[in-house]
Amino acid sequence: MKSILFIVCLVVLQAWSQTTVANAAGSLQAEVRGVYPTVQALYIDLHEHPELSTHEVNTAAKLAARLRPLGYEVTERVGGTGIVGVLRNGAGPIVMLRTELDALPVEEKTGLSYASKVMAKDDGGHDVHVMHACGHDIHMAVWIGTAEIMAQTKSQWHGTLILVGQPAEETVGGAKKMIADGLFTRFPKPEFGIALHSGNSLPAGMVGITPGFASSNSDSVAIAIYGRGGHGARPETTVDPIVVAAKLVLGLQTIVSREIKPGDPAVITVGYIQGGTKANIIPDEVHLGLSVRSYSDEVRKHLLAAIERVTKAEAEAANAPKPPLVKVVESTDAMYNDPKLSERLSQVLVQTLGADNVRELPPNMTSEDYSEFIEAGVPSFYFSLGAANPQQFKEVQAKGGQLPSNHSPFYAPDMEPSLKTGVEAEVAVLRALLGSNSAGSGQSAP
Secondary structure, eight states, X not given: OHHHHHHHHHHHHHHHHHHHHHHHHHHHHHHHHHHHHHHHHHHHHHHHSOOBTTOOHHHHHHXXXXXXXXXXXXXXXXXXTEEEEEEEESSSOEEEEEXXXXXXXXXXXXXXXXXXXXXXXXXXXXXXXXXXXXXXXXXXXXXXXXXXXXXXXXXXXXXXXXXXXXOOTTTTOHHHHHHHTTTTTTXXXXXXXXXXXXXXXXETTOEEEOOEEEEOEEEEEEEEEEXXXXXXXXXXXXXXXXXXXXXXXXXXXXXXXXXXXXXXOEEEEEEEEEOOSSTTEEOSEEEEEEEEEESSHXXXXXXXXXXXXXXXXXXXXXXXXXXXXXXXXXXXXXXXXXXXXXXXXXXXXXXXXXXXGEEEOOOBSOOOTTHHHHHTTOOEEEEEEEEEOHHHHHHHHHTTOOOOOTXXXXXXXXXXXXXXXXXXXXXXXXXXXXXOOGGGOOSOOO
């Protein structure tokens, strides 16, 4: 009799728990629907008016202007164009939510009615097209939607919420500048950090989790090859740096294929070659830009040393008048998701979005200077937000193809489900960390 009574109680308890979770998720979805018009309008505005790294003046001002009426203490120009919003809600944990502000020098070719037509000067003085080709406009709009819900529902959480709008993520310098400008001394230092990144690796409505190492080390290398210019009809009187650069591009690829142990992640990408002005003029110099990715310190050191070695050898073989310049101009370390925090919050996302909408993803070779915040002592949970149109995603996968990736001129997130899922996910994990019982969390931060 006692065992039967226990089973009955267990069934009733499970049913009550499932109902509680469903009610919490339904309530959150209603809250998201309430802020969605504001979120959508902001997203379209940001998409139409992107700004390059370190130049996000108007972008930062728009976000700051939306935080102040919600009750956040807002500080602008942190680390350049960065912003910090602080919402205090009694005693409790301190949690940071970060978004990026910057766009890329890419000409948009999506054909969207709200496509960017912006042209701007880059830091080299060149006229370039500008596009939110990496989804930072999605991140910012979601961030504001989350900020609004958290401000409107302070009875459901307690502690301090720190909203960070970080500039210059694409040049991996913004996080360092914000830290150097007192992000963790002028403002309360977070006990936990949250961030997301959207992409076409998952359909909209889904999120991805990667415990432990999630993204790679990144080093940007600038190379200058020096030659001796002259007439294109008299190559024997010159040292052609374009030929040296062409041989170098191919030679660099053998570093990964022949010097790095198979299975060790490593990438060397030549992102640009610049040199020359006219078909019949051999220039004096050529410039290359490399993106170098790795996970281990050993592989990282090997790649950078080998790039310098191969570059000098190609220049010497061509009898260049002086050695080439090889310089690391941007760097950030691999990003590490706190395993315990990842496990805790992955369960929150499963309860909020459903088990079918949460996937564990392998580490990838993209990079993120959010790692600077982690290295500064902020245990973090950085997760992926699906942005692909579900039907297109299914059709392309069936054919063995891929949708346009981040940084593509054709990258176009599926707006409504991406934005709604992003806000829902961020609010759920923040409430869990800040002591809410929403989405069935039932406990405060680990």
